[in-house]
Amino acid sequence: MEASLNMQQKLETKLSLTPQARQSLEILKYSLVELENFIKEEAEANPLIELKEIDSKHILEMARIQAPEAISSMKDESFDPLLQVPNREESMEAFLMEQLVLLKHLSKKDREIVLYLIRNLNDLGYLDCDIEEIAERFQLSIERCEELIAVLQSLEPAGIGARNLAECLYLQVVRKQDAPQNTVLIIQNHLEVLAEGDFQRIAKLYGMTNEEVENLFSYIKQLNPRPLREFLSSKQEYIIPDIIVEEMNGEYVIHLNDRYLPEVSINTYYVELLRANASGEIKEYLNTKLSEAFLLMRGIEQRHETLFRVTESIVEKQRAFLNNGKKELVPFRLKDVAESLGLHESTVSRTISQKFIQTPQGTLPLKTFFVRGVRIQGGEVESPLFIKEKIRAIIENEDTLRPLSDQKIANILLAEGIPIARRTVAKYREELGISQSTKRRRKK
The missing domain is CATH 1.10.10.60 (Homeodomain-like)
Known part of the structure; x- marks a missing residue:
């Protein structure tokens, strides 16, 4: 059998994103605070980007206090609202993503799905979406969804990704070696009975003494019902809405809360230098940085435009909620918005990710308006x-x-x-x- 070499031509079509498209998608998923951080990082690395900082009083005005004990802090003259915003690098998502990267056995699609699960955790670390919704969204079986939820639940801290209190406690107990006998069974089947203090009934069901049940109860009370409690510091007590919806003369008016962001402009000194006598490496460097500055400005503009359009669609569909409250929410899917606006579903998902909207019914996550019917x-x-x-x-x-x-x-x-x-x-x-x-x- 002879080996031979030959050349073949192959016609193949691939989707390739331009640098502008990639940056626009990246900017789109940022919350208001994350975008502000990103703009500052870009400005530090690019001398052609000039920022006009905003008055911190505006930040304080837009802050929505979540915890009553924080009110006293605001009265302190040394209080700096900028310090009350959690740093992106210290976020829950970043912490979990660092662990996810180490799981080499996962495919690219698996990682995408686990990341979606991470972004659907609530502030306590509980998974805040239906398994049927996940299965439908990613065209998976319920069994495969459970396997990927288990991947999330294998991360630290123990209890992350639980769907209820019993599962949260169970996920912690199975990692421990010192749990009293019957702890797992009681958590899974009789947690409410234990919480009511009916130790005698538990003792009878499991052949235990009252003292053993009391010790087991004390052990369970030491577990953490809020896996992300260590992340919930005073720095996360303030929510700055990305969008504000107000009622005016019977109509709802949408405002993008962009006054929180520093104004981005081009440094005219370097532009004049480029026009005058810049040549060689200097000219190439300035042209590159000028292009990057325009990319940033266009990305911010597109984020605002897409966010506004998605919010318009939400307001139109959920008007009854805005009028009367949560009981009036109607079924609404990302797919519905994507089809009506001519966008990809993933673009809508990025648009609503980690963003808040201030409405007559309170300040809420944008994903609140998406209800699986x-x-x-x-x-x-x-x-x-x-x-x-x-x-x-x-x-x-x-x-x-x-x-x-x-x-x-x-x-x-x-x-x-x-x-x-x-x-x-x-x-x-x-x-x-x-x-x-x-x-x-x-x-x-």
């Missing part, structure tokens, strides 16, 4: 809030001597043309602050 009989889609109110009404009218289990509630909803799983009923019931059926039972 439940398809009911006849093909119509209802919001989870509608389903929750149905569950509340069913429970309010149940026989208190024989409260309905989550499965029975799911069966009732199915009979009304609303097919949802028992675990979804349990999740919505917990979010409504309603106890499970055994707790609701009343004695004669």
